[in-house]
Amino acid sequence: MQSNSFKTSYITPEAAGKKWVVVDAAGQTLGRFASKVAQVLRGKYKPVFTPNMDCGDNVIVINANQIKVTGAKETQKVYITFSGYPSGQHKATYAEMVKRPNGYEKVLRHAVKGMLPKGILGNKVLKNLYIFEGAEHDKQAQKPETLDINSLK
DSSP: OOOOOOOOOOOOGGGGOOOEEEEEOTTOBHHHHHHHHHHHHHTTTSTTOOTTSOOOOEEEEEOGGGOBOOTTHHHHOEEEEEOSSTTOEEEEEHHHHHHSTTHHHHHHHHHHHTTSOSSHHHHHHHTTEEEOSSSOOSOGGGOOEEOOGGGOO
């Protein structure tokens, strides 16, 4: 009886090759853009992807205030928060959320968070996401590379 022995290789966090990338959200659709950002954060586009580790890139999103939604989501999509106290549940539509301070950042972070794993790993990966509503960002010291999000499948 012949047995083939294959060894699954796992990488270390140091060997993951994390880098900084800048992604432009101007004219992008919210859900499609968020799913691609989540995959880059997770590291799924890398050949060394390991499901139980943070091996993805640090993502800087610029022009978040130019992201758009399709259909009637501006009035029908509802974001619900709950403080834990009686009568502490609050609802806001997409249009109301984006009018708040850092509203586009909160909406995009909410969309990306829903596409990441739940638990400790998802929380750790989400800390690698930096969202700016304008075209300027304060992460120039990291020497980020520009990534065309439309080139990813």
